Amino acid sequence: MLAQAIAASSAIVEGQLFSTKIDDDSVIVTRVNNELKAYSAKCPHLGLPLSRGKVESGTLTCMFHGAEFDLATGDNVKWVDSFLGLPLPKFTHDVLALGKKPCGLKHYNVTEQDGQVYLSEQA
Ligand code: FES
Numbered sequence: 001m002l003a004q005a006i007a008a009s010s011a012i013v014e015g016q017l018f019s020t021k022i023d024d025d026s027v028i029v030t031r032v033n034n035e036l037k038a039y040s041a042k043c044p045h046l047g048l049p050l051s052r053g054k055v056e057s058g059t060l061t062c063m064f065h066g067a068e069f070d071l072a073t074g075d076n077v078k079w080v081d082s083f084l085g086l087p088l089p090k091f092t093h094d095v096l097a098l099g100k101k102p103c104g105l106k107h108y109n110v111t112e113q114d115g116q117v118y119l120s121e122q123a
Contacts, residue, residue, distance in 0.1 A: 007117045009117055010115070037110065063084065067080050069104065076103055
């Protein structure tokens, strides 16, 4: 898979999400402990955009229903529990999930060379 130049290295900043596209897929790129990470920008819950999520303490929380992901690994650390930031009672969480089981984020390959960041799909 051919890597695609997406940004200058300086544009990818710790604690912030950089949004881009590869083959029409939306991707978010960030740094965790200065290491580049790239994930699908589609939330695995309902496919809504994670680029509007909140980055805090090394995790990304989807703004729509509160699913939370470890930005270092892409792993899911908390499944759905809220609606647009409003916490919902525990008994509603199964309904809110709409049958979707907790799962992590899709990974992309991301590298940097000579001040440029490159992205490609994982083989
Ligand atoms: S779409 Fe992200 S938690 Fe529902």
